[in-house]
Amino acid sequence: MEEHEDKYTKDGTTDIHGNPAVKKNTGRWKACPYILANECCERLAYYGMSTNLVNYMKKFLHQGNAQAANNVTNWSGTCYITPLLGAFVADAYFGRYWTISSFMIIYIFGLTLLTMTASVKGLKPSCHNDVCDPTSGQTALVFVSLYLIALGTGGIKPCVSSFGADQFDESDESEKKSKSSFFNWFYFSINIGALIASSVLVWVQTNVGWGWGFGIPAVVMAIAVVSFFVGTPLYRHQKPGGSPLTRIAQVVVASCRKIGEKVPADESLLYEVRDKESAIQGSRKLEHTEELKFLDKAAVETEDDKMNSQANPWRLCTVTQVEELKSVVRLLPIWASGIVFSTVYSQMGTMFVLQGNTLDPSMGPHFKIPSASLSIFDTLSVIVWVPIYDGIIVPLVRKYTGRERGFTQLTRMGIGLVISVFAMLAAGILEVVRLRIVARDDLYDSSDYLRMSIFWQVPQYFIIGAAEVFTFIGQLEFFYDQAPDAMRSMCSALSLTTVALGNYLSTLLVTIVTDITTKDGKLGWIPDNLNRGHLDYFFWLLAILSIINFVVYLMIAKWYTYKKTT
Incomplete structure (x- = not known):
């Protein structure tokens, strides 16, 4: 009888046919490569669009700095709100596997339409001497395709990480340890995709064309679908528990x-x-x-x-x-504390890019790096820090704390919140130096690059990457671990909405700052000509908000009670 029990998982998971999952034949690390490859390709497709999207909207949709930045953060925010819908469908009705499968089709349809708006005559804006004049219909079609992608990603984001974690049985001690490592390597695979997107794809968009720049992510997403389905016989499935x-x-x-x-x-x-x-x-x-x-x-x-x-x-x-309800209520204050962190994170796709547009992008005599490609250093930071955290920091901290994971999940997230403050300080200091060069050389109305290398932005990107490894990965693990079993997709989606609300908060802050600082005919902090603005003040504002947020987080973390199962 005991041998029969050991044959099957004890966490209620089943195989694709609904039969109890056999431990030897399903799940664990052998099922994960297909899930991780799917996530890597999906993130490559997503970042291949989003990393340089602010420049696409400026050039081809003829939008100003503030409008383009707000449109990108609003869309990106929506990409992190739709997971609530996908998670509900997964937990209540379809299960994670079929939800991922269904929403991937919508995703590919949106990517295909976006590629057509950048490559098909009549759908793409007409341009003359680098000045584009899109029709209202062409602009609308771009936004329709972007928001179809946002809907598609809503069924993938909250389910893939949870589905991967489902492959490890918590009642088995060895598998339980592997589950903690899975979240680190899951985030690692995300950043491998982001690395290719922010380097190769941004270069293609800038130097070859946006048709290819959007078409390649569409093809990569098709590869993600194939990868996911190939692993089907190996997957373990949690049954949906109803609404x-x-x-x-x-x-x-x-x-x-x-x-x-x-x-x-x-x-x-x-x-x-x-x-x-x-x-x-x-x-x-x-x-x-x-x-x-x-x-x-x-x-x-x-x-x-x-x-x-x-x-x-x-x-x-x-x-x-x-x-179940108590668990969700206890999660909400921790969830809210992640919003300001996500606002800081969102600056990589907006204000960091706009700041980088003014700096010298030269890499030798013949090559220039697009400002949006600097996010590659955030990605490299994550890729460097994940193995260091998993292989060095955790074992060292484990010796002192006696905890299997080293830090508690809440401590890990708190460390990331502190690190994020330094990212904003680095960005602000760089902007102060940049504006001093503008004043010294009287370059207020110059359209040329400053004689200051764009690589001075590297520290701010690298610091945000380090903060991600602590806060975002800690958040992924924390919300999965502390969620009730039948609400894990919903709680994973809840953690993702911090990114959405962070983007929306960024939009709100930009709007408020612009309204206040442009009164009486002033140009404000974030004008189209940043040489006459004060972007550094915006970074100081985010640093102050981050410090206040951390102080509040300390009080919330002290109050929190971890979930216990019987």
Whole structure:
């Protein structure tokens, strides 16, 4: 009997046919290459579009600095909001595998349409002497294709990381250790794709043409689809547990209906199914916690409840269902603390690029590096730091803390928040130096590059990469680990929305700063001619917001209680 139990996973995962997953034949690292290759190709396609998109909008859609930056951050933000839809579909109905498969088709359709807007006569804007005059229809088609891509990525982003983590059984100690490493290498694969995008694809867009620059990501995405399906026989699948939003609503309604009931001091008197498994498909039982006692009223079993042969979920919920909602509520303050960090991160695609446009891009006598390609140093930073973190930092810290992961997940994220402050300080200092050169040489209205190498931007990109390894990867692992089993896609999507809200906050800050600083006919901090602006003030503002955010985060982290399963 024991040998039979060891044959199968113990976390409820199944194979593609719905049968219990055989440990020897499925999951673990042998299933991961196909998932990681899919993510690498998808991220290559995404960053191949987004890295240089602000320059595409400036040149071909004839938009100013602030408008182009806001359009990019709004679109990028939407790419991190749509995962809420994809995650809901995955957790409630389709499961992660079929959700990824379906949304990839929408993604490819959007990429194909975007390629056509940059290459097909009549769909691409007409240009004369480097000045383009797009029609309203052509501009609209570009945005339709971009937002189709945003919808497609919504079903991939929240599911791929969770689907990869599903390949490791938490009840097996060796597989549990591998799961922690998986998130590091998952983010590593993202940045391999980003590395190629920010170097090769940006060069193609700048020097060959945007038709090729968008067409290559479309082909790469097709390769991602093939890679994902090839690994199908090896995958482990978590069953969808039904609508998580419905279960949350049931707890709230049941608590309100029993507002006059008293929660018993003995937690064993609260309602829970007697089966070994939870009443929620695909979820383990959760231990009762003392926080948010009001919600416990939903699990108070009254005499009326006992008289019914079957519990009405809108009147009586299990402890596990109540704890599901508590887990999500506990995650929200941690989630909110990531928004400012994501605002800092979003500057790589907007303000860093605009700053780089004014600097000397020469690499020797015959080659110039596009300003958008400087994000390659963020990517290289991540690629350097992931093996250092996984192979050196974790073992060293483990000796002192005794924890398997070295740092707690919350400590890891907090370190990244601190590092991000230095990225903004580096960007601000560079801008101060740049403006001093402008003033010294009276270059206020010069359209030429400054005699200052673009490679002075490298430190700010490299520092953000280091911050990502701590905060973004820590966030991925934290939200997967602390999410209820049947809500993991939703909670992964929730962590991604910090990037969306970070982009939207960036747009809001740019709008507010522009409105305030352009009063009385002034040019403001971020004019089209940055030589007459004060972009450094914007970077100082973000540094101050980051410090305030970290102080608040310390208080939130101290309050947080980690999830416990039975």
